[in-house]
Every structure is written in C-alpha cells, then in structure tokens.
Amino acid sequence: MPVAIVVSSGLSALLLAIALVLPSINSPTVPFGVRIPAQRADDPTVLRQTRIYRWRVLVSGIVAAVIGVVIYSVTGEALLLPLSVLVLVGLWYGCFFLANHEIRAAKAAGGWYEGLHQGIAVDTELRTDPPRFPWLWLAPALIVTVATVVIGVISYPSMPEILAVHYGAKGVPNRLAAKSVGTAFSLAFVQIGVTALLVGIAAAIFRSSRPDIDPARPVGSARWHRQYMSLGAKALLGLVAMIDVGMLGSSLLMWTGTVTSWAPLVVVLPILAAVVVAVVVLARNNRARDEGEEDTGLIHRDDDKYWRGGLFYINREDRALLVPRRFGLGWTLNFGNPRTAMLLAGVVALIGLLITVRFGG
C-alpha cells in the first residue's frame, strides 16, 4: 500500500524541514526555548549550539529513514511506517533539549541577565479594540460541509444498499455496513466535528491567547502579533476547509460504490497540501520584522521557569489559555490553567465520539 509510504515520507520531510529552519525563524532572543537578552543573541555558545543542532537533526533524519526502510523490508507492513515519524519526533526533541540545556547552562554561568532592566509590555488596544475574527474564511468549510450533506440527501435513494465504511490494503473495502443515515453520513459528522474543533481553536487564539510583546520594541511587536493572530486563524480555517474537501471526496467514493487503489489519496492529498501551505505561511511570518523602532531600554523578562523541558508552558498564575510557542510555530496551551485540562478532556471525548460513530455501527 503506497499511501502509508507517501504519508510517512511526506510528514517526515515536512518535520525535517521545520526542524532545520526553526532556529532561523524563531525569535533570536529565545534560541532553543531559552530566554536571553538581545545583546547575547550572537553569543558563541548560541551560534555553536545552532550548528550542532542542525547536524544532529540531519543525522536523526537519516536514522529515522533507515528505521523506516528496515521496518518495511523486514515486515512488509507499510502501516508501521508512521513509527519512523514518531522516532524522528523523539530524536528531534532530543536535539532540541541538548541545545536548550547547553544554552541554559551558559546563561546561568555567564549571568546574562545581571544589571539589565527586565520589563513587561502590554498593548491595551488588543482589549479595547480587539482584531476582528476572519469569519469570511469560515465560508469555504461551511460551503463544502453543506454541499456534502445536500449531495448525500439527494443521492441517498440511489446509493448502494451496502456501503463500504473502511478500506484495507489496495483500497479494498474490509468493512461493510447496511445503508443508514449513520453510515452514509458518517464522514459528514466528521466534517462537522472537525470544523467545530478547529473553529474553536481559531476563536481561542483571538479570545484566550496572551500576546508576548517585546518590551524593547513594543509597537512593532504588538502590530506583528495582531497580524500573526489573524494569519493563524486563517491558516486553521483554510486547513479545515481542505479536510472537509477530503471528506467530501471520500463520501462520493463511498456513495457511488467506487473501489480504487487511490481512494485514500482523496483524503490524504488535500490535507497534506493544506498542512504544507499553513506551515509555510506561518513560518514566513514567524517573527516580528525589524522596522527600525527605537529601543526602549527594557528587555523581556526571564520567564524560563514556566517552560518545563523548554517546551511545555505551565503557569498557574497565568489566566491565558494559549501563549505563543517559543520553539515552533503558532501557539501552545498553558498546562497550568484548569481550563486546559477541561479542554483536553473535551477533545478526547469528541474524538471518542467520532470513532464510535465511525466504527461502532
């Protein structure tokens, strides 16, 4: 089954590209998740760790690829290939953590923050004149979902009495079910669930995220934050539209009883393409541009203690649900916020419900 190979190698390539590019597109004052003063951004330790990190990531990529090839040639089971993607993620985190550890040690040993004025900057207009949510970008997802339902309702009488609800190797159906609203519209339910989930996340970016404004250049930083928020929401809404397109395509195959070897690609290709576009758009705008704003003399406060393992933000005092990621694209959850636990429980429940609806019948 070539689809698992396409997906695994596509994902691995994307991960590898992100891993290699991240040090250049994250804020120069947070190399590898360590907050440092701007004047230390070109410190020899930071430059050396960036170089070493890139070599390690490249080696990890090769290791993961070899593991993938070995798994496939030994077991012949392409479905195990996503394992190599997980291996790559694990190795990548290791590379990140080693660099994070070294820079943290150098920062502590060199007393990089001694005698500096740490500050916090806030853009009050974000609250008194909040940016508008890009509702128009929700239209494609809604149109595709409604179209799926309408086409389904119209063609319901002419659908085969037995529908294929799951496909095995080479696109041959391995689970069949009698035609009913639950089976015929199962993917429409997925569309509705996924659309609601991603719209919820996009709305949370607007309503419950805390900007991280650089006190040294607050005006440019605040402006960038507004643009990035809007871009993040649009990227998510674009992605969900493409997921819905994949579900529509798959539903059409199911309703017409079409059996082809490329059936899984109908779902995979639109989603993979949308993920790549979203990642590229966010990556290109991931840091504030230097617009020659005068330095205020303040530097961002050292908040490393809230970032466990350099990646996970845990701050009980912080009421924000989402904060900008330090190493990576977009936002991350504040795991110290009780609402995060409730949210995660909700998402798990939703996924469980979808699986039940999809496979329970």
Add this chain to the structure above:
Amino acid sequence: MILNIDLASEVPIYQQLRDRIVEAIAEGVLTEGSSLPATRALAADFGINFHTVNKAYDLLRQQGLIRLNRKTGAVVTATVADSPFRADWTARARTVLAEAVAKGLPAGEVLKTCQSVLDSFATTQPEDTPCLLPSS
C-alpha cells in the same frame, strides 16, 4: 496604547501604570472617552495581580482622570485643574526642578528640557504652557 513596566525599577508597578496612563493622556494617545481594559484583562496580560491594576485605576480615579463604571469599565474623563491640584503639582515640580539645580544643570538647559517635553505632548495648547519655573 503600549504600557511598559520596568520590573527592576524602584517605582512600584501600580505607580508605573498610573504614570504611563497619565503620560498617554498628555500625549493625546488617550482622549476623553477612551476606554481602558478591564482590570482583570489588563492584569492577565501583564501577568500581575489584579489588585495592582485596581490600585493604579483607583489612583487615577481619585485624581479625576478616569471614571470607573461597572458597565463601561474605566473611561478617560475631561478634567480641570483646581487650586489644590495646582498647589500640589507646583510643590512636586519644585522638587524635580530642585534636583536639576542641585546637580548643577544650567537653567537654560532645564528650561529647554521642560519646553521640549511639553512640546512632545500633542494636547498642549500654546497659551496654557504653565511651566512654573522659579526665576533663577
């Protein structure tokens, strides 16, 4: 409006907040009717206790610069300088100017600084520039 606070400063945070808001009013960034964020929202954005923001807002209210309302939140109000304010302000200006003189800054430079600061405030009208300097 950007509010910057300096965590290393000896000036308490509520005082810094109050000072930045007063400066924003003088600069014309905040005008009559401009609203300020809710106490809790501003505290959350700063990552500070909301009592600190409350204290800053309360100071501004006492000085008649903002109006606090349960429905509309904190809103900048128009205000007139009464005579107790003039006396109090003159006393504080006297201390600040005395620091300059004690440090040996020439009077010309002090006046020039005073004028350029006033000029940087967009709302200042030419006829009401009361830079009450002791003639020296």
